[in-house]
Amino acid sequence: MPNFQASVLVSLRPSVLDPAGEAARSAANRLGVEGIKSLRIGKAISLELDAPDEAEARRRVELLADRLLANPVIEDWSLELECLPK
Amino acid sequence: MPNFQASVLVSLRPSVLDPAGEAARSAANRLGVEGIKSLRIGKAISLELDAPDEAEARRRVELLADRLLANPVIEDWSLELECLPK
Numbered sequence: 359m360p361n362f363q364a365s366v367l368v369s370l371r372p373s374v375l376d377p378a379g380e381a382a383r384s385a386a387n388r389l390g391v392e393g394i395k396s397l398r399i400g401k402a403i404s405l406e407l408d409a410p411d412e413a414e415a416r417r418r419v420e421l422l423a424d425r426l427l428a429n430p431v432i433e434d435w436s437l438e439l440e441c442l443p444k
Numbered sequence: 445m446p447n448f449q450a451s452v453l454v455s456l457r458p459s460v461l462d463p464a465g466e467a468a469r470s471a472a473n474r475l476g477v478e479g480i481k482s483l484r485i486g487k488a489i490s491l492e493l494d495a496p497d498e499a500e501a502r503r504r505v506e507l508l509a510d511r512l513l514a515n516p517v518i519e520d521w522s523l524e525l526e527c528l529p530k
Contacts, residue, residue, distance in 0.1 A: 359479070367488050376475040382489075385512055393445070393494040402453050402488035403468075414470045418477045426471055 359408045361442045362415040368428045368435045369400035403427050406442075415439060445494040447528045448501040454514045454521045455486035489513050492528075501525060 367419035370376050376398045383397040387443075416439055428435040456462050462484045469483040491508075495501035502525055514521040 361481075369488065370492065379489075384510060387509055389507065389511060393504070395492045395494065397489065397491040400488040400490065401464075402455065402486040403483065404455065404486065405483040406481045408481065412500075417449055418479070421475070422472055422477055425475060426468060 359375075359410060360412075360415075361444070362407050362409060362412070363440050364405050364407065364419045365438045366403040366405070366419065366423050366427055366435055366439075367400060368403065368423070368433050370398060371432055371434055382395050388389070401427070412439065412441060426438045445496060446498075446501075447530070448493050448495060448498070449526050449528050450491050450493065450501070450505045451524045452489040452491070452508075452513055452521055453486060453510050453523075454489065456484060457518055457520055460518045468495050486519075487513070498525065498527060508523065 378396045382399065383394055386394050386397070405419070407415060407418065409418060416437070419437055419439065423435045423437060424430065465484045468485065469480055472483070474482050491505070493501060493504065495504060505523055505525065509521045509523060510516065
């Protein structure tokens with residue numbers, strides 16, 4: 359069965375506050391790094407799965423992203439999928 | 445001053461256990477999603493900064509990634525940087 363590599367990027371919606379990102383931005387200033395205008399922290403989920411074809415692999419990962427990996431009330435997600443060589 | 449968009453992907457080193465990822469993988473099975481062979485959860489940091497040129501922007505973000513965003517004992521990171529149009 360073909361083997362797929364998927365990356366799901368989960369980010370907070372722009373209207374949602376990101377206290378962890380704000381804390382990292384303040385810490386960056388204290389480290390002497392200047393010029394940072396925004397810093398937001400999201401999740402990067404990397405997964406490997408077997409599926410009969412690419413459409414089915416995409417369907418499975420989209421279901422996971424919607425139901426398990428992201429909270430659709432406050433987060434958006436995007437998906438990249440590629441078929442791995444045998 | 446030019447404006448840059450940087451994405452830092454922080455992932456656990458392959459030798460480090462990922463209990464959150466394992467929990468998500470078990471939850472995926474309970475959701476009825478089959479065929480998942482591995483699932484690892486990392487961080488995706490998106491930041492916007494002003495810097496005089498691309499080399500300086502890269503230097504600043506690399507410093508942040510090494511000192512603040514990733515824990516080099518257990519995590520790897522990668523960086524993508526692009527110059528935003530005015």
